Amino acid sequence: MILALARASLVRQRARTLLAVVGVAISAAMLLDMVMLASGMRVSFGSLLLAQGFQIRLAPKGTLPFDTDATIPDASGIVQRLRARSDVIAVSPVLGAQLHVEHGTASVSAAALGTIAAVQGDYKLLEGELPAQDEEIAANDALLAAVGAHIGDTLRVAAGFDPQLRAYTGQRALRIVGRAHFIYLSAGERAMALPLATLQSMEGSSRTDRASLLMVRLRAGADVEAARAAIERDVRTVSAISTATAIEQVEQRLSYFRQLAFILGTVSLAVGFLLVTTLVTVSVNERLGEIAVLRAIGVRRVRIVEQILIEGSAIMLVGAFLGLGLGLVTARYLNSILAAFPGLPEAIDFFLFQPRDAWVALGLLAGCGILAGVYPAWRGASLPIAATLREEAVA
Amino acid sequence: MTGDEILVAARDLRRDYAMSAGVVHAVRGVTLDVRAREYVAIVGPSGCGKSTLLNLIGAIDAPSSGTLAIAGQRLDGLPDRDATLFRLRRIGFVFQRFYLMPVLTALENVELPMSEAGLGKTERRTRARELLAYVGLGERLHHRPTELSGGEQQRVAIARALANKPALLLADEPTGELDARTGEEMIALFERLNTDGTTIIVVTHDEDLARAAHRVVHMRDGLIVDDRRR
Numbered sequence: 001m002i003l004a005l006a007r008a009s010l011v012r013q014r015a016r017t018l019l020a021v022v023g024v025a026i027s028a029a030m031l032l033d034m035v036m037l038a039s040g041m042r043v044s045f046g047s048l049l050l051a052q053g054f055q056i057r058l059a060p061k062g063t064l065p066f067d068t069d070a071t072i073p074d075a076s077g078i079v080q081r082l083r084a085r086s087d088v089i090a091v092s093p094v095l096g097a098q099l100h101v102e103h104g105t106a107s108v109s110a111a112a113l114g115t116i117a118a119v120q121g122d123y124k125l126l127e128g129e130l131p132a133q134d135e136e137i138a139a140n141d142a143l144l145a146a147v148g149a150h151i152g153d154t155l156r157v158a159a160g161f162d163p164q165l166r167a168y169t170g171q172r173a174l175r176i177v178g179r180a181h182f183i184y185l186s187a188g189e190r191a192m193a194l195p196l197a198t199l200q201s202m203e204g205s206s207r208t209d210r211a212s213l214l215m216v217r218l219r220a221g222a223d224v225e226a227a228r229a230a231i232e233r234d235v236r237t238v239s240a241i242s243t244a245t246a247i248e249q250v251e252q253r254l255s256y257f258r259q260l261a262f263i264l265g266t267v268s269l270a271v272g273f274l275l276v277t278t279l280v281t282v283s284v285n286e287r288l289g290e291i292a293v294l295r296a297i298g299v300r301r302v303r304i305v306e307q308i309l310i311e312g313s314a315i316m317l318v319g320a321f322l323g324l325g326l327g328l329v330t331a332r333y334l335n336s337i338l339a340a341f342p343g344l345p346e347a348i349d350f351f352l353f354q355p356r357d358a359w360v361a362l363g364l365l366a367g368c369g370i371l372a373g374v375y376p377a378w379r380g381a382s383l384p385i386a387a388t389l390r391e392e393a394v395a
Numbered sequence: 396m397t398g399d400e401i402l403v404a405a406r407d408l409r410r411d412y413a414m415s416a417g418v419v420h421a422v423r424g425v426t427l428d429v430r431a432r433e434y435v436a437i438v439g440p441s442g443c444g445k446s447t448l449l450n451l452i453g454a455i456d457a458p459s460s461g462t463l464a465i466a467g468q469r470l471d472g473l474p475d476r477d478a479t480l481f482r483l484r485r486i487g488f489v490f491q492r493f494y495l496m497p498v499l500t501a502l503e504n505v506e507l508p509m510s511e512a513g514l515g516k517t518e519r520r521t522r523a524r525e526l527l528a529y530v531g532l533g534e535r536l537h538h539r540p541t542e543l544s545g546g547e548q549q550r551v552a553i554a555r556a557l558a559n560k561p562a563l564l565l566a567d568e569p570t571g572e573l574d575a576r577t578g579e580e581m582i583a584l585f586e587r588l589n590t591d592g593t594t595i596i597v598v599t600h601d602e603d604l605a606r607a608a609h610r611v612v613h614m615r616d617g618l619i620v621d622d623r624r625r
């Protein structure tokens with residue numbers, strides 16, 4: 001019966017209730033997005049780094065992986081030394097370069113990764129074969145589309161262009177054997193993978209037996225930090241960084257995002273709270289007479305409190321559910337805008353949905369919904385009955 | 396009627412209101428006994444403290460001093476929880492302006508106090524129908540207050556007041572908002588209620604209503620100045 005009264009008072013002012021629900025939905029959507037933003041990048045970055053199962057990355061001494069153009073000399077020697085370690089299962093050397101692909105009379109540039117196909121962890125083959133033999137490549141869709149090529153075609157690719165001689169240097173005819181997706185590249189970036197040796201020879205003497213990066217996969221259960229420290233001691237020309245440390249570093253860089261998310265999330269929660277408190281207070285003020293009558297005929301205080309709290313929570317919950325849906329839609333939209341953020345791998349999500357986020361947002365909103373009713377409920381329950389009825393009669 | 400036990404026992408009841416302009420002494424020392432099955436009208440000029448006295452007896456207001464007992468239960472100084480339960484079980488209120496819940500139907504309005512008292516759904520529905528039939532509204536069970544005339548609304552309010560079989564029915568100007576003819580019907584209904592055993596205290600300006608009562612208490616300036624039975 002009290003439930004019916006709570007429902008009735010919401011339905012009575014349909015337009016007002018609806019507006020409040022929409023308002024709450026918007027603030028709930030914002031809240032969910034902010035909760036997602038607070039953890040999304042960290043989680044998706046972590047899973048990205050760990051996806052291929054390499055726990056340690058080696059970069060030229062004093063640099064971070066792919067931060068500079070510097071390269072590691074004597075790559076094959078280092079690979080052999082690392083392989084000799086009992087806790088290492090695989091080592092994947094990677095050389096990065098920018099290549100020019102002839103297309104008609106002009107050329108398009110593309111990122112190139114020289115790898116050893118059998119152990120590489122930089123791309124996923126979507127179709128065809130791995131580029132394991134000399135002068136074979138796997139290209140991504142962006143590159144294939146840019147030059148209008150298909151698997152089986154041969155591309156003329158150069159390592160450089162000498163403006164004085166007006167000629168390409170390190171030119172080769174490379175055959176496309178596969179179509180690939182490059183995990184660490186940003187969306188739309190043209191790229192190809194080719195055998196490490198092919199790329200090294202195209203680049204010329206400055207890159208002989210050099211690698212930009214070495215990725216190390218350890219045996220399951222191995223002590224990552226101990227291995228990392230040992231490698232750094234053993235190989236003087238590299239800095240070794242574990243995935244855990246890399247994630248930590250990313251996390252530090254992302255702390256701005258988390259603070260921003262925290263502040264904006266708090267603001268949206270506060271807005272939702274104030275909206276519901278205001279609405280319920282107004283609605284209670286309109287019904288002071290009714291509440292006094294209920295009390296006069298013997299309805300207990302707790303029932304009045306219940307009724308008003310239910311009212312506030314109902315608005316909050318309905319708004320929250322609508323808002324969670326809205327939040328997912330806006331998060332997807334924002335993600336698609338930010339996916340084009342230069343220099344970030346396509347697979348990084350700013351807004352990554354995890355069920356936990358929805359529960360956190362829902363919990364916060366539900367708590368706020370109950371709190372929002374506290375003041376009006378207290379006001380309704382502590383009415384002086386006779387005086388209120390008297391005022392009602394005068395009004 | 397004199398053989399029945401004392402239901403209401405008020406001793407030197409006072410109620411002061413502290414206003415910014417000074418203290419208002421609304422009830423200034425009322426002593427009054429009402430026996431079970433009595434039908435009492437409280438009359439007097441406007442502002443003499445009739446409603447205030449009725450509110451004290453109905454436990455929706457607390458006396459500044461004095462003692463009050465109804466059916467052996469002391470009401471002065473009673474905590475809110477107990478006073479609320481007492482109103483629910485022992486008091487039926489009828490107001491000048493009916494004060495029905497606008498969102499509930501006639502039937503639901505009558506069910507409300509029974510639901511609060513914990514009565515089962517079928518039981519309270521049956522009783523609500525009976526009560527509405529008793530006050531002559533058997534045909535308008537599912538109408539909302541706005542769809543009923545003033546007289547009909549007041550009948551629903553009376554049915555609601557009787558829902559939990561109260562020991563005492565209190566009515567503050569129950570004919571105040573009704574036209575003369577409807578007022579007469581209401582007077583007849585009160586008489587019937589009293590004949591059927593309900594103790595009634597009614598505050599009124601309405602001479603016809605006062606004449607129907609068996610005892611008329613005159614008030615002036617917060618005091619009882621005359622009290623006669625017929």
Ligand SMILES: Nc1ncnc2c1ncn2[C@@H]1O[C@H](COP(=O)(O)OP(=O)(O)O)[C@@H](O)[C@H]1O
Pocket residue numbers: 386387390412414419420421440441442443444445446447448
């Ligand atoms: N809640 C209140 N606050 C202040 N004064 C009040 C209040 N209730 C009643 N009074 C005053 O007490 C006096 C008696 O009021 P009331 O009992 O309503 O008179 P009646 O019902 O006989 O017309 C009046 O002077 C009124 O102004």
Ligand SMILES: [Mg+2]
Pocket residue numbers: 445446447567
């Ligand atoms: Mg009055």
